[in-house]
Amino acid sequence: MNYYRQIPSKSAPGLTAQPQWPKYQPKPGGGSSANPVRSERKQRQQSLPGARPLPAFRQFSMNKLLAHIATLIGQENLLADAASLAAYAGAASFDGPASPDLPLAVARPRHPAQLARMLAFCTAEKIPLAIRGAGTRPVARTPLAGKLLLVTTGLDRIYEINPQNRSIRLQAGVSCRALQAALAAKSLFCPAESFGTVGGSLAVNPAACQTLKYGSLSSFVSNLRIALADGQTLNASLYGDGPGNFACQLPLAGLMCGSRGQLGVIAACSLRLLPAPEAGIRLAFKFASPGEAAQAANILLASPLEPSFLEIYDGLCAAALGLGSQPLLIAGFEGRGNVVRAAREACASLLDAPGEPADFAPESLLPGLRKARGPFRLVQAACPPERLGSLLAQIRDPASGLELAVHCDAAVALARIAIFGAHPDIASFEKRLFAAELMLNEALETEADASLSRQEWQSRHDSGLLASLKTLLDPAGILNPLPDSGRNEA
Numbered sequence: 001m002n003y004y005r006q007i008p009s010k011s012a013p014g015l016t017a018q019p020q021w022p023k024y025q026p027k028p029g030g031g032s033s034a035n036p037v038r039s040e041r042k043q044r045q046q047s048l049p050g051a052r053p054l055p056a057f058r059q060f061s062m063n064k065l066l067a068h069i070a071t072l073i074g075q076e077n078l079l080a081d082a083a084s085l086a087a088y089a090g091a092a093s094f095d096g097p098a099s100p101d102l103p104l105a106v107a108r109p110r111h112p113a114q115l116a117r118m119l120a121f122c123t124a125e126k127i128p129l130a131i132r133g134a135g136t137r138p139v140a141r142t143p144l145a146g147k148l149l150l151v152t153t154g155l156d157r158i159y160e161i162n163p164q165n166r167s168i169r170l171q172a173g174v175s176c177r178a179l180q181a182a183l184a185a186k187s188l189f190c191p192a193e194s195f196g197t198v199g200g201s202l203a204v205n206p207a208a209c210q211t212l213k214y215g216s217l218s219s220f221v222s223n224l225r226i227a228l229a230d231g232q233t234l235n236a237s238l239y240g241d242g243p244g245n246f247a248c249q250l251p252l253a254g255l256m257c258g259s260r261g262q263l264g265v266i267a268a269c270s271l272r273l274l275p276a277p278e279a280g281i282r283l284a285f286k287f288a289s290p291g292e293a294a295q296a297a298n299i300l301l302a303s304p305l306e307p308s309f310l311e312i313y314d315g316l317c318a319a320a321l322g323l324g325s326q327p328l329l330i331a332g333f334e335g336r337g338n339v340v341r342a343a344r345e346a347c348a349s350l351l352d353a354p355g356e357p358a359d360f361a362p363e364s365l366l367p368g369l370r371k372a373r374g375p376f377r378l379v380q381a382a383c384p385p386e387r388l389g390s391l392l393a394q395i396r397d398p399a400s401g402l403e404l405a406v407h408c409d410a411a412v413a414l415a416r417i418a419i420f421g422a423h424p425d426i427a428s429f430e431k432r433l434f435a436a437e438l439m440l441n442e443a444l445e446t447e448a449d450a451s452l453s454r455q456e457w458q459s460r461h462d463s464g465l466l467a468s469l470k471t472l473l474d475p476a477g478i479l480n481p482l483p484d485s486g487r488n489e490a
Contacts, residue, residue, distance in 0.1 A: 065127070066105055069148075072121060073114040077154060079106040088135070088151065089144055101145030103130060108154035112171070112225060112233060112267040115155070119265065120231025122148065123476045131261035131480055133200025134175065136363075147481075152199050155267060161186055166273040167222065172199025172266045189276040192217050195363040199266040205258035212411030213308040213334070214274070218257035225268040226256055229474040233267065255469065261480045262466070263473045277334040281344060282309055283355030286326045290314045290406055291389025293329040296351050297410035298386045300331060303350055305343055307411070308334040311362070312388065316405035316418075320368030321360045329410075330358055369405055369418055376405070376418040379430055381437040383408065383415040391415065394436040395429070402429060 070078045079085070085102040104127075109115040122129055130147040155173035162168070163186050170179065176192040183189055191214035193201055198217075205218050223237045236253035256266055287293040293312045300307060309332025313321065318328045329351075333343040348354045369376060383391050388408050395417075396404065403420040417433070419426060470477065 062104065065125070069105070069107060069118060069121065072117040073107055073109045077108045077110055077114070079108070080104075088132075088149055101143060103144040103147055103149035106149045106151055108151045110154040112155065112227060115150075115152075115265060115267055116227045116231045116233050118150075119227055119229055122478050123229045123231070123474075126476050126478065128478050128481050131203075131265060133173065133197035133203070134195070136196045136200075150265070152265070153197060155199070158182055159268075161188070163188065166275075167270060168273060169268070169270045170198065171268045172197065172202070174198050176201060183273065184276060187276045188273045190217070190220060190271055190273050191215070193363070198269065198271075202257050202266055202269065203259065203261050210308050211409075212310060213306050217271075218254075220272045221253060221257065221269055222272055223270040224253045224256055224266055226252060227265045227267045229264065229476060229479055259466075262470055264479070277336075279337040279340045280308070280332065280334040281340055282330055282332040282358045282360075283344065283347060284323055284358035285329045285331070285351055285353050285355050286324070287329065288327070289389070290327045290392060290408070293327050294385040294388040294408065294410065296329050297331075297408075299350055300347065301385070301410065303346070305333070305346060305350075307343075307347075308332045310410045312385065312406075312408040312410055313365075314404075314406040316369065316373070316403075317365060317407045320365055320372050320405070322368075323358060323360060328358075331355070365407060366418075373403070373405070373418075373420050376420045377426060379417050379419065379433060381415045381417065381433055382413060383437065383440060384413040385410040387440045388415060391436055391440055394439075395433050397429075400429060402426065 066078060066080055079088070082102075084106055088106045089102050107118060109118060119129075121127075128147045129150045130144050131150045131152070133152050135151075152173040153175075155171035156175070156178075157171045158174055158179075159169040159171070161182060166188065168179075168183070168188075168190070174197060176196055176198060179190065179192055179198055191210040192198060193206070201217050202221065202224075205216060223235060226234050226236055228234065234252065236251075236256070252264075256264055285293070285296060287296065290312055297310055297312060300310060309330060311330050313323070313328045313330065315325045315327055319325050331347055333340050333347070335343075344355070366378070381391065385408065388406075392404075392406060401421055405418040405420070406415060407418075408415045419429065470479075
């Protein structure tokens with residue numbers, strides 16, 4: 001017997017019709033308030049061998065679910081039409097057209113209290129969430145199918161900039177570019193990236209181009225305001241917490257940086273600041289191959305110089321940035337004017353080349369590659385600069401039909417490789433890349449490890465710490481849910 005009936009979508013335009021239980025009218029004169037139709041379905045379901053009950057949120061129609069979320073965060077902050085879903089699913093994507101797996105809806109809360117209320121409701125109803133900032137990191141995304149997409153860009157308020165204490169309080173959805181513009185007006189500086197959001201940068205905790213001189217953005221955090229899955233909002237400090245704060249028993253602020261939204265959502269933060277550098281310059285040195293550029297980078301790393309930017313680009317990446325077609329080493333220096341001039345002269349002497357001033361935006365690399373070469377897939381590998389040539393020699397295979405564009409952040413020994421071409425051997429290429437990475441870093445313990453993918457290897461060597469923390473802080477498992485391997489896809 002089919003107890004479902006189709007109804008048109010009214011409260012959320014753009015949604016397809018969803019199945020809904022018929023309303024139950026209790027018998028006159030009292031009686032049980034339970035719905036016999038639903039009770040019969042539950043009994044039939046539990047009687048089937050191996051059957052599992054559906055997640056709690058599927059007991060409600062999609063229209064009712066979205067209507068309730070709209071009351072929590074405001075109807076204007078909930079997007080459910082097909083155009084918006086497709087736009088957010090494909091935002092800042094570099095690996096081809098938008099995925100056909102669209103989210104259930106897009107929620108953009110504009111206040112930490114709205115965020116906390118929505119998290120509490122989603123935990124109670126077991127609604128999985130995919131959490132995203134600006135969506136500029138294709139390697140750090142969670143699949144969207146069957147999830148509510150939580151976008152934090154609505155939390156875009158800067159509370160206070162204190163020039164005397166060199167500190168700033170702001171919400172997590174403020175873009176890094178807006179942060180730098182606001183600080184520059186007050187002659188202050190923070191080593192944030194030039195793209196993405198502040199909260200997204202903290203959640204991913206990447207090695208940015210200025211990490212070599214200043215450290216990562218997480219090292220400038222003095223306080224985080226964190227929304228947990230159950231709706232609690234906590235203030236966690238890296239310098240100790242007062243009595244009664246949950247973070248006293250658990251270093252919550254440190255755990256959130258780099259957790260990729262799996263333990264909680266960063267709603268706001270306080271950052272320490274630095275005086276803005278008086279001068280800065282970036283110099284481009286041309287080489288015949290990326291391997292030679294990597295050797296030059298190693299020379300600078302071994303010198304007393306402190307570059308604020310040290311990255312290697314092969315010919316394809318250099319062309320995408322508008323810097324010619326030869327492999328490049330870009331070295332940047334910041335500080336007082338006389339220090340920058342001395343560093344430029346010393347750099348030219350060490351590399352036996354004057355270097356040409358390079359005016360470019362690092363964040364334009366990926367959009368430039370897509371515009372010049374079409375869609376690509378981005379992968380990463382840990383690779384010290386001196387081993388970049390060996391890595392490329394092991395993974396390049398002209399017979400595979402794949403074209404590679406290589407960019408290496410020499411400061412943090414991380415190579416980013418864009419793979420062009422829709423080819424069935426991309427999966428085997430990624431395995432070959434991971435095996436070469438393990439071999440170069442002397443982490444290949446057995447021959448069997450050479451045939452494993454990155455996810456399989458991580459699952460085999462996983463201590464279970466992240467899964468244990470997630471069970472403690474997100475028992476319902478709704479925040480960027482972990483796949484069966486126990487790891488996020490990134």
